[in-house]
Amino acid sequence: MPTTRSPRRRPDDARRVELLNAARTVIAREGVGATTTRRITQEAGLPHGMFHYWFSGKEELFEELITEVIEELRQHAAAVSPDGSDLGVADRLRAAFEVARHDEEKRPGRQLAFYELTALALRTPALRDLARRQYAAYREASTEVAASWMAEQNVDLPGGGQALGELLAVVMDGMILAWLADPEGSNPDQVFALLDTLLARAATVSPEATDK
Structure with a gap:
């Protein structure tokens, strides 16, 4: 079930922002498991009791952090796939990957923190819908890229833009995780080049493409 809690807002939200920033720092540096309310307030330089003044518990704080991840994903997708862009599918994924790598x-530790927060959401019934929304946002962004490319190339593929979009989301998600696990052993450029080649070949054998 989706969560329904509303953030506790006060006239001055500066302390709340400090706690959120501190939580991001602790998660990135030490992981979700080490992110206790005491560690968060220590990082923020605030009394421990201040945490529960602003949040009902860690669950509410994590909910807000995951929601921010989803919004950040949408912003990144818009940045690498602007309206009217003539970048190909693989080039757009490569640009998105470079955004993540630069970040x-x-x-x-920030990219790994995203995965840890997702795993936490999957293990927490009250937060599970946030994980679903996160990956729905991945698919939505990728499907927009896929559908745009298919329309431009007059290509028809099994499953249409939705299936290709899901494939792109899986490639992107897996490529980032593979790079985090083994930066020297992974080769994103080769993966994106192969994807570009496969899509080009798919376009030449597509029924709609051959009818041009």
């Missing part, structure tokens, strides 16, 4: 290099 991780600038703020180490």
Whole structure:
């Protein structure tokens, strides 16, 4: 079931923002398991009791952090796939991957924190719908790219834009995780180049493409 709690808002939300920022820092540096309310308030330099003034518990804080991840995903998708862009599918995925890689290099541990928060949501009944929404957002962004490419190329593929979009989301999600696990051993450029080749070949054998 979707969560229905509303964030506790006060006239001055500065302390709430400090706690959220501190939680992001602790998660990125030490992981979700180490992110206790005491560690969060220590990182923020605030009294421990301040946490429960702003949040009913860690669950509410994590809910807000995961919601931010979903919104950030939408913003990144819009940035690498602007209206009227002539980038191909693989180039758009490559651009999105570079955004994630640059973010991780600038703020180490942040991308892994996203995966940890997703795993936490899946293990927490009250947060599980957030994980569903997160991956629905992945699919939505990828499906928009796929459908746009198929229309431009006059291509018809099994499952249409939805199936191709899901494939792109899986490739992107898996590529980021593979790079986090083994930066030296993974080769995103080769993967995206192969994807580009496969899509080009699919376009040439598509029934609609051959009818041009």
